[in-house]
Amino acid sequence: MSADIWHLDPWTVLAIVLMGAATYACRGGGYWLFRQISPSPLVRAILHYVPGTLFLSFVVPALVHGGLQPTMGAVATAITMIYARNLGLAIAAGVIASYGVWMLR
Amino acid sequence: MSVVESEVVFTWAGFRRGARQSVPLIAGMLPFGIVTGITGLSQGLSLAEITLMSAVVYAGASQLVALAVWTHPPDLIAVTFAAFVVNLRLALMGPVLAPWFHKFKGWRVWLSLFVMVDHNWALSVREINAGYRDAAYLLGGGTVLFVAWVAATALGAVLGAQLHLPPGHPLFFAALGAFVAVLAQMWRGMGDLLPWAVAAVVAVMVAQILPGTFWYIVAGAIAGSIVGGVRDHRRRLVS
Numbered sequence: 001m002s003a004d005i006w007h008l009d010p011w012t013v014l015a016i017v018l019m020g021a022a023t024y025a026c027r028g029g030g031y032w033l034f035r036q037i038s039p040s041p042l043v044r045a046i047l048h049y050v051p052g053t054l055f056l057s058f059v060v061p062a063l064v065h066g067g068l069q070p071t072m073g074a075v076a077t078a079i080t081m082i083y084a085r086n087l088g089l090a091i092a093a094g095v096i097a098s099y100g101v102w103m104l105r
Numbered sequence: 106m107s108v109v110e111s112e113v114v115f116t117w118a119g120f121r122r123g124a125r126q127s128v129p130l131i132a133g134m135l136p137f138g139i140v141t142g143i144t145g146l147s148q149g150l151s152l153a154e155i156t157l158m159s160a161v162v163y164a165g166a167s168q169l170v171a172l173a174v175w176t177h178p179p180d181l182i183a184v185t186f187a188a189f190v191v192n193l194r195l196a197l198m199g200p201v202l203a204p205w206f207h208k209f210k211g212w213r214v215w216l217s218l219f220v221m222v223d224h225n226w227a228l229s230v231r232e233i234n235a236g237y238r239d240a241a242y243l244l245g246g247g248t249v250l251f252v253a254w255v256a257a258t259a260l261g262a263v264l265g266a267q268l269h270l271p272p273g274h275p276l277f278f279a280a281l282g283a284f285v286a287v288l289a290q291m292w293r294g295m296g297d298l299l300p301w302a303v304a305a306v307v308a309v310m311v312a313q314i315l316p317g318t319f320w321y322i323v324a325g326a327i328a329g330s331i332v333g334g335v336r337d338h339r340r341r342l343v344s
Contacts, residue, residue: 030196057325
C-alpha cells in the first residue's frame with residue numbers, strides 16, 4: 001500500500017488534466033464569453049434550471065438502482081438538511097439511516 | 106452596483122480580508138472533501154491521483170460525479186464532459202463579478218477565476234453589492250479554500266485506506282448524500298416540480314437504456330432544464 005499511494009497512471013493523469021481544462025473553460029470561458037456577448041433571455045431561463053436538474057439526474061437513478069438502503073439514507077439526509085441546514089450533519093444522518101437498513105438485512 | 110470602475114483596486118489588504126472571511130467556510134467544505142477522497146480511493150485511484158485531481162480541477166461536485174462513474178482506464182470523453190456539464194454554473198457566476206474585474210487584465214483576472222468556487226463567489230457578490238472595491242478579495246478567499254479542499258480530499262483518501270470498506274457499505278452513501286443535501290437546499294418551490302420530475306424520469310429511462318455510462322445525468326439535466334426554461338420564457342412573453 002505504501003508504494004501504491006504515489007502511483008500515477010498515465011491515462012488517469014490525462015483524464016484529470018482534461019477535466020481540469022473543461023472546468024477552467026467554464027470558469028474563465030464564461031467570464032470571457034459574457035464580456036463579449038450577452039445571452040438571450042431563453043438561454044438564461046434554461047441555464048437557471050441546470051444545477052438542480054443535474055444533481056437530481058445523478059441521484060434518482062442511483063436510488064432506483066440501490067433500493068431501500070440509499071433511499072432511506074436520502075430521506076434522512078433531506079429531512080435533516082431542511083431542518084438543520086448543516087451539510088455534515090445531514091450526510092451523517094443519511095449514513096446512519098443507511099446503516100440501519102444494512103444491519104436489518 | 107455602486108462601484109465605479111476607476112475606484113477598484115487589487116491589494117494585499119483585500120487578499121487578507123477575503124482569506125480571513127473564508128476561514129469559517131472550511132467547516133462546511135471538510136465533509137464534502139473527505140467524502141470525495143474516500144470515493145476516489147474506493148474507485149481505485151491513488152492518494153497522488155486524488156490530490157492531483159483536487160488541485161487541477163478544484164470543483165467538488167464534478168469530481169464526485171466523475172469518480173462515481175470512474176473506470177480503468179478512464180473514459181476520457183465521459184469524465185471531461187461530466188466536468189464541463191457539472192461546472193457550467195461557474196460560467197454564469199464569473200460574469201457577475203465584472204464590476205471588480207472589468208478594469209484588470211492578465212493574471213489578476215485569470216488566477217482569481219481559477220480559484221472561484223460557490224463559497225467565495227457568494228461572499229464576493231455580497232461585498233460588491235455592499236460597495237467594497239478591492240478585487241483581490243476573491244483570490245484571498247479562493248486561496249484559503251483551495252488549500253483546504255486539497256487537504257480535505259487527501260485526508261479522505263488516507264482515512265479510506267485505513268478503513269478497508271467492502272462494496273455496498275453504508276458509508277459510501279455519504280457521496281450520494283452530499284448531493285441529496287445540496288438538492289434539499291436548491292429546491293426553490295413548486296416551479297421546480299415540473300423540470301425536476303422531467304429530469305428524474307428521463308434520467309431513470311436513459312440509465313436503463315444505456316447502463317454503465319453516465320449519459321443519463323446529462324440527458325436528465327438537459328431535458329428538465331429545457332422544459333423549465335421554455336415554460337418560464339413563454340410565461341414572461343404572455344404577461
